[in-house]
Amino acid sequence: MKKSIAIDMDGVIADTETHFINWYEQEYGVRVTKESIQGLEENAMFPNKEAARRYAFTPGFFRTLPLMKGAVEAVKKLMEDYEVFIVSAAMEFPQCLPEKLEWLGEHFPFIDWRHIVFCGDKSIIGTDYMIDDHIKNLDYFKGTTIMFHAFHNVNHNHHQRANNWEHVLELMSEL
C-alpha cells in the first residue's frame, strides 16, 4: 500500500502571502514587502491588524488565490508514489468551503473528492507525512513532517524545512 501524505492548501499549494499583500495594497495603497514581514505572526503582517482576518472572511478571497510556484507539477509527481490528500483547516471560514473546492477543481482537477479534507484542528489527521506551513499543525502530527517555508515560520526550526516545491521533492526522494 502506498504511504499517505497530507498536503496543506494555504501557504503551500496556494500563495496566500502574495494574495494578502495584493489585497492590502488594493485597499490601503500600501505595498508591504515580503522582506519586511519575515518572522512576524500572520496577524501582525499588516499595519492594520484586522485586515488579513477580514480578507479571510471575504467571499472571493480563497477562490482567487494564485498558485504556489511548482505546486501542480510537484503534487502530480508525488501522486506517482504516494496517496496524496489535500487537507485544509478551512472550517473557521465557512464561506470558503465551496470556494476551495472550486479552486481545487480548477487547478488540481486530477485530485478527486475522496482525497480532499476540510477540517478545523489537524490533530485528527492520520497520514504518514504532512506538508504544512504552520507549526500548530505540524507539532501535533504523529507522522513525518515537512514545514513549507513561510514568513511566519522562519524562526521555527524544529521541523524539516522545505524552501519551495522543488525542495519538497528532493526531501521526499531522500526519505
Added chain:
Amino acid sequence: MKKSIAIDMDGVIADTETHFINWYEQEYGVRVTKESIQGLEENAMFPNKEAARRYAFTPGFFRTLPLMKGAVEAVKKLMEDYEVFIVSAAMEFPQCLPEKLEWLGEHFPFIDWRHIVFCGDKSIIGTDYMIDDHIKNLDYFKGTTIMFHAFHNVNHNHHQRANNWEHVLELMSEL
C-alpha cells in the same frame, strides 16, 4: 490527554433513513417500510434506484435532516470524557458542505469548528475511536470501531454493533 472519537453524521447523528423514506413518499406516493429494506444496499432501498442519490444532490436535503434519537444527549455525554470530532464523508456532494455546517450549528452548537471534519475517504482519520454506520469507513480505520446500526449493515457483524445511542454509551463505558 483525552482519547479521541470520530463520529459520523449521516445515519449516526442524523436520521437519513427516515428522511430518505419521507422524501421518496412525497415524490412517488409510496411509503417504503423500514422492515422491507433491512439488509439492502443503500442504492437499492427504493424501487426507483436513482432517487436516493438524486436527493443527496438536492439543495435542502442535508439541511433538513431529522436528528437521530438520543444523539445530542449522547454526544454531550461523550464530550465529558473524550475529544469528539464530527467526521462526515461529505465531499461527494459539494452543495451539502454549508448545509451540514448550518445543521451542526443548529443541533450541536456546543461543537466548535475545530472539531468538524468534512472528507472523502475516511482512511485519513487518525482518532482512537470511530462511530460510523458504513463498513467501508470502519474497515480501513486503525483504531477501535463501533458500527452504528443501519438497514444496510444488518448482515455485517465484524465490527461491534451499537443498536442506538444508549447502546453506544453502554459500550463506551465498558472500554
